[in-house]
Amino acid sequence: MSTPEPYNATIVDWRDVNPAAAVFRVKLDSGAPPTFEPGQYATLGLPRDHPPVENPDEFAAGDPRWKKLCRREYSIASKPGGDTLEFYTVHVRDGKLTSKLWHDKSGGRVWVDPHIKGEFTLQRIPTGQNLVMIATGTGISPYLSMLRTYGGTGRWERFVIVHGVRTADDLGYDRQLRDIAEADSTFKYVPICSREPDAGPWGGLHGRVTDLLHPDRFESMLGVPFDAERCHVYLCGNPRMVDDSEALLQARGFVTHTRQQPGSIHFERYW
Structure with missing residues (x-):
């Protein structure tokens, strides 16, 4: 027993x-x-x-x-x-x-559980890369740990967090991330809301995170090249978001990372 x-x-x-x-x-x-x-x-x-x-x-x-x-x-x-x-x-x-x-x-x-696990880390990413971290809902959590640990250390060239939520009150770390972005030129925070009314008080982006995965919007909104050789994209959250984003990125030449084949798409599905 x-x-x-x-x-x-x-x-x-x-x-x-x-x-x-x-x-x-x-x-x-x-x-x-x-x-x-x-x-x-x-x-x-x-x-x-x-x-x-x-x-x-x-x-x-x-x-x-x-x-x-x-x-x-x-x-x-x-x-x-x-x-x-x-x-x-x-x-x-x-x-x-x-x-x-x-x-x-x-x-x-x-x-x-005293045994902490998971492979959704930066261990396999060389120093000095552009990193775009896309999350929905609470999927932002692992990126916060990365930012709090490596921010200001030169670990990356650019570190971008895209946080997709329904409404602005779902942005659990909004103020903190805005403050970090103001103080750290290598970090950019891009919140986007799918259900905020256009005429409402929310003054940020409207839509879904996948709306940003097009070359013109990607580079202008995120500030990094839409180039699989120069950028790694992490996906965490709603499985449908992960699947849709992966398909859009693959169509642009990004390759999903596996143990057998290194790539520039990394993901973790929630629920």
Whole structure:
């Protein structure tokens, strides 16, 4: 019989982005999180019959309900070396894990797998490249970790984050990224909203991220050459966005990276 897993971390900070999205940080009981590469993910878990935070002792370590943890993978938004791990998530209606997280919020107890995993990193990318990081929704998380880790170090020539969302209140890191872009000439932030009314207060781009994957708009809006030899494109988020973007890029000469064939398209699908 396997040993039941106890809680091993606490939610120490919670910021509501909007009623259905939040940024939160967890601190492991053992101290600093394991070493990881920016772009990797951690697995969080809660028992399916998770107790409210005010009754944390309801489930003893040997309780059989620990054997069936509800687990979900979350890309890490923080940089390595800190004392917490940061995540950006949406509240999935009737979601088995997010509903429990929203119930507890700050102060809640969770289980974090100590083995951080994933290959959606910059390890295979040479220094000094143009990097275009395209995300929808919470798919921006791995790019935040990369930017927070390597920004200002000369790791790239240009680092562009394109963040596609429905409405402006879904832009969970908007102010932070605008501030970084003002201070760092190698970084550009391009938010784009698909459901903001043209006559509304949103003064940014309207449409979908795929609208920018055409040579004229790509170079003028993103500030980097639309050239597979000089640019790597990362895709993270909605699977349909990933598929559509991959097809548009391949039509322009970009090649999808695999273990057998190096290329300049890299992707990670969410849900």
